[in-house]
Amino acid sequence: MKKNFIYHEIAGNIANKIKTGVLKEGERLPSVRMLSKEHGISVNTAKRVFLELEAQSLAQSKPQSGYFVSPLSYLKLPLPEASKPLPITNNKEPNDLINGVYSTMGRHDLTLFSIGVPSGNILPLAKLKKEIVLATRSLKEGGTEYEPLQGNIKLRRMVAVRSLAWEGWLKEDDVITTNGCMNALALCLIAVTKPGDTIALESPCYPGILQLAVSMGLHVLEVATHPVSGIDIDALKKLLPKINVCLLVPNFNTPLGYCMPDKNKKEIVSLLAEYDIPLIEDDTYGDIHFDPERPKCCKSFDTDGNVLWCGSVSKTLAPGYRVGWIAPGKYKEQILKLKLIHAISSTSIIHEAVGNFLMSGRYDNHLRHFRKTLQENYQRYALAISLYFPEGTKISRPQGGLALWVEFPKHIDTAELYNYALKKQISIAPGRMFTLQNQFQHCMRLCIGLPWTEDLGLKLKQLGTLAKMLG
Amino acid sequence: MKKNFIYHEIAGNIANKIKTGVLKEGERLPSVRMLSKEHGISVNTAKRVFLELEAQSLAQSKPQSGYFVSPLSYLKLPLPEASKPLPITNNKEPNDLINGVYSTMGRHDLTLFSIGVPSGNILPLAKLKKEIVLATRSLKEGGTEYEPLQGNIKLRRMVAVRSLAWEGWLKEDDVITTNGCMNALALCLIAVTKPGDTIALESPCYPGILQLAVSMGLHVLEVATHPVSGIDIDALKKLLPKINVCLLVPNFNTPLGYCMPDKNKKEIVSLLAEYDIPLIEDDTYGDIHFDPERPKCCKSFDTDGNVLWCGSVSKTLAPGYRVGWIAPGKYKEQILKLKLIHAISSTSIIHEAVGNFLMSGRYDNHLRHFRKTLQENYQRYALAISLYFPEGTKISRPQGGLALWVEFPKHIDTAELYNYALKKQISIAPGRMFTLQNQFQHCMRLCIGLPWTEDLGLKLKQLGTLAKMLG
Known part of the structure; x- marks a missing residue:
């Protein structure tokens, strides 16, 4: 069992080095032969390591030259701020927002970025x-x-x-x-x-x-x-x-x-x-x-x-x-x-x-595919956000799970964005839902559990356009 | 729809008269012909009325003489006392009893008179x-x-x-x-x-x-x-x-x-x-x-x-x-x-x-059979209780539902009975479970949702014998 997934482990280690900036954009990765020797694995297994990194958009091959770290423009998006809630107890529930968002549960005419659940398309139905x-x-x-x-x-x-x-x-x-x-x-x-x-x-x-x-x-x-x-x-x-x-x-x-x-x-x-x-x-x-x-x-x-x-x-x-x-x-x-x-x-x-x-x-078999899909989704979302969202947008670096947290520049109100987006059949979860205090009004949560399609990319683009309009 | 169940309605009315004592044990019931005339129904429908009453053990036919009210010895068992709880709030929870009884949930080696649910045998599985x-x-x-x-x-x-x-x-x-x-x-x-x-x-x-x-x-x-x-x-x-x-x-x-x-x-x-x-x-x-x-x-x-x-x-x-x-x-x-x-x-x-x-x-179709089964069960339980339980036992007159309440003479402690019965693979719900006060220690609830079999009758007999032993 374990042997089968050595490539997965090695790919994970390299991926971490890329994501944390130890390996830089454009940098050459070790050759298949070197990797095989270093880890005592077959050439085929070493090749799978690179295929895995490629699937995650972390590496790309250049003909006759080997593998290089991909340009990861989305990783240049800054991290959201560390949260600083007030040290008080407070019960200002954002009831209207919550009622609005959850009333969209089960609606198939909307793109539900708002609900934190995986789509049926990526489940073993x-x-x-x-x-x-x-x-x-x-x-x-x-x-x-x-x-x-x-x-x-x-x-x-x-x-x-x-x-x-x-x-x-x-x-x-x-x-x-x-x-x-x-x-x-x-x-x-x-x-x-x-x-x-x-x-x-x-x-x-x-x-x-x-x-x-x-x-x-x-x-x-x-x-x-x-x-x-x-x-x-x-x-x-x-x-x-x-x-x-x-x-x-x-x-x-x-x-x-x-x-x-x-x-x-x-x-x-x-x-x-x-x-x-x-x-x-x-x-x-x-x-x-x-x-x-x-x-x-x-x-x-x-x-x-x-x-x-x-x-x-x-x-x-x-x-x-x-x-x-x-x-x-x-x-x-x-x-x-x-x-x-x-x-x-x-x-x-x-x-x-x-x-x-x-x-x-x-x-376990399902989880392997499932995790990979979600991680790829995260990267695709991040790329789309880096391309289409307003300057100054920050995003989280989910290490797992179904959520991506987006922090817009301060003047963009996501409760307002929610209303505009809904008219375009898009539902988001405004940041104010995630607190009882007056914070996160310029943030939102996107569910990355929707299957990636060209259309989904367009919906993200639409969201970005709406946010720019509000900016 | 309605027409089909006229016989059911008429049978219900007669049944009520029997149960409330308006029609007495051994009394002659109207003839098929009379009933047909009185209600403007066919002879066949009138016959169904009597078959229904017979199925409920309320009537029996004598050759060449027609139908008579069955001997309903169980109806002579007195009603339980009206309850008289103290007008105080009290939180003496009978936790041990409740834990004991509910830990038997799902056990197929026991006769579960204790749990108030219908057996799968009488459900449309x-x-x-x-x-x-x-x-x-x-x-x-x-x-x-x-x-x-x-x-x-x-x-x-x-x-x-x-x-x-x-x-x-x-x-x-x-x-x-x-x-x-x-x-x-x-x-x-x-x-x-x-x-x-x-x-x-x-x-x-x-x-x-x-x-x-x-x-x-x-x-x-x-x-x-x-x-x-x-x-x-x-x-x-x-x-x-x-x-x-x-x-x-x-x-x-x-x-x-x-x-x-x-x-x-x-x-x-x-x-x-x-x-x-x-x-x-x-x-x-x-x-x-x-x-x-x-x-x-x-x-x-x-x-x-x-x-x-x-x-x-x-x-x-x-x-x-x-x-x-x-x-x-x-x-x-x-x-x-x-x-x-x-x-x-x-x-x-x-x-x-x-x-x-x-x-x-x-x-609705299921409910018709289901209700009839439960009512017949009640009558069979009541008969068994009148035959096998200690002198002075009183029982409720359920007008529906799944429960029969049994009140023993005061000196019989059903928590004790519970323990003895469990050794014989029988589980009951002692009366003390149904209150936070010190009352009902001589009562118990029996579920009538179990399918009637000879063996179930024997279990009731065993219960009665145990109760007499405690008396």
């Missing part, structure tokens, strides 16, 4: 269908029965098995299934908070999480983040005495796409444990890593059950299936009780189908 | 399977997409259409789908309460509802009920100044199986509206009426949107599907927002499949 049909046949009573309370055993087992890749060492008995990840986060918050408590969240933050916290009567502290490394630990430290719970999306956070370095994850877990503050970790994007390796989680460093780790297949397989899970650490009993109260059971057939799909080994 | 397969084919992207926020349009439309039968006059836009009925009730309670509020519930009450209320930090007032007519309106009136919300299961309440008379429904709706107290109505059993007619709901009398009416197919089609709904009246916006936060979407495929199943007209 036929195989999933098959699993569902099989589940209606193989389950007792055709799946009309309640599941056991803790959830489908195959699904729980596979979540546990897969946790080895990020050193989570979960056992199936550590896992409770849920109706998707938002349901998991809601159960966690109900379990560990009471109204009036204070929650620390990353800024910018997924609107659903903000709304959940506000609806539960929590005071929200938005914490500064850096667009590459995530939450600012020093900023978090200062707030620790005030907070009762922390909810983070450390891996391929939406909207910023960053991946918190292991060192930071470890430090945060230990800090929060010290203050006895539970950490709810949303790892729903963890499997969508653009680098070859699956990142660790905060849960990887959890020694005393203080981390409630949540995940789902909503961003990698099927948003509409509602399949998620929690490894709630020491909060297991509370979560089980809440699951019984709020849901009784998950949808037996669908959870069985996903459990079987994961067991079949098809998931 | 093949047709449901077919609808699921069709939904994976007909839905865009194989049903992997999120639904529109308000939920599947076919399902909402059919809930609206079906509301005509109980004079609900709902439109599809009044309905929001949910992941089953407990999820619906949870969303309603989150929408209309804050921690510290006081909720009025029926006593005895479904454990999930008690747990939900307690987990949300509500003070629970259990209100006295009568085993035939439901909540005691005078008792409720006295509590009105203290309560913030009322949650009732007026139709075929679990565990007592009563159906609140229309007059009471109307009065309660108007009382609560006067005090501006929202009424959450759990109508999940409303379609399981043993009498020919579908009962009205409190919602039928709601003129100002104060009633949040909830339902599901969990008790009639498929517990494991998680398909429910709310008609939230004036709370629609709040419920939609909470649905987005807590669930984002329901399971697209399953909701589409159920929507199509309801549209096909198969649901």
